[in-house]
Amino acid sequence: MAAQGDTAPPPLLRLRGVSRSYGERKALHPLDLDLQRGSCTALFGHNGSGKSTLLRIASGRDVPTGGSALFDGRPVAEDDPEVRARVAVVGDTVATYPDLTVREHLELVAVAHAVDDAHAWIDHVLADRRLADHAHALPGSLSSGQLQSLLLAAALVRPRDLLVLDEPEQRLDPGARRRLAELLAAEKADGVAVLLATHQAELAEAVADRMIALEDGRLVAEGTPADVLRELGIRA
Numbered sequence: 001m002a003a004q005g006d007t008a009p010p011p012l013l014r015l016r017g018v019s020r021s022y023g024e025r026k027a028l029h030p031l032d033l034d035l036q037r038g039s040c041t042a043l044f045g046h047n048g049s050g051k052s053t054l055l056r057i058a059s060g061r062d063v064p065t066g067g068s069a070l071f072d073g074r075p076v077a078e079d080d081p082e083v084r085a086r087v088a089v090v091g092d093t094v095a096t097y098p099d100l101t102v103r104e105h106l107e108l109v110a111v112a113h114a115v116d117d118a119h120a121w122i123d124h125v126l127a128d129r130r131l132a133d134h135a136h137a138l139p140g141s142l143s144s145g146q147l148q149s150l151l152l153a154a155a156l157v158r159p160r161d162l163l164v165l166d167e168p169e170q171r172l173d174p175g176a177r178r179r180l181a182e183l184l185a186a187e188k189a190d191g192v193a194v195l196l197a198t199h200q201a202e203l204a205e206a207v208a209d210r211m212i213a214l215e216d217g218r219l220v221a222e223g224t225p226a227d228v229l230r231e232l233g234i235r236a
């Protein structure tokens, strides 16, 4: 809660009492979350704890059964052009077109978002994600780590104010994980709000300002990564 006279800008993402039920099953109990531009919040928890459910609500890919989700003051809805233009998502599954090359996937995203000077920008992102040598490869010939890098690259070739990532470290080798942490730090420095679910404490420690631990759809700890990881007994 902001103190009176506090001049902090309104959060880019504001979730109030959001919850999600599937029939009788409560996947997410009511939860509040504020995310400012240039900051990162990490969601942490076991399989099935509700991280992806919360990310889907935050990106407009799902509608909460309770509470409200606002992006820059408007309801987060995937079919809102403003939300689609400004919210980039890296999901937890790799969905590709088998007959489009790596470069063509990125061109498709760049065209959909009317990116200026797309070719130069795609070259930059391909090099940045170590995909330049695979630009003309089809997805079927890529390793799982290279496919994950393609998913990240697709989010980077388009404009974004909010970047939502579901376990982006999965399938990446240690070097690529380090570059992922550098990338997310650079996103924050550019003023992008970053919301990520991760199983990797080191990634949260490297980039997150706040951490939310979930268990069975409930918030069980919240604070700095250091505080939360200590509370969970993961760090001394």
Ligand SMILES: Nc1ncnc2c1ncn2[C@@H]1O[C@H](COP(=O)(O)OP(=O)(O)OP(=O)(O)O)[C@@H](O)[C@H]1O
Residues within 6 Å of the ligand: 022, 025, 026, 027, 045, 046, 047, 048, 049, 050, 051, 052, 053, 054, 092
């Ligand atoms: N479409 C759905 N229908 C029914 N139950 C669902 C659906 N999607 C998710 N759930 C349930 O909601 C709970 C939370 O799932 P969620 O995918 O959010 O967990 P998670 O923390 O992201 O897990 P993981 O680390 O394995 O990705 C789980 O019990 C899951 O079975």
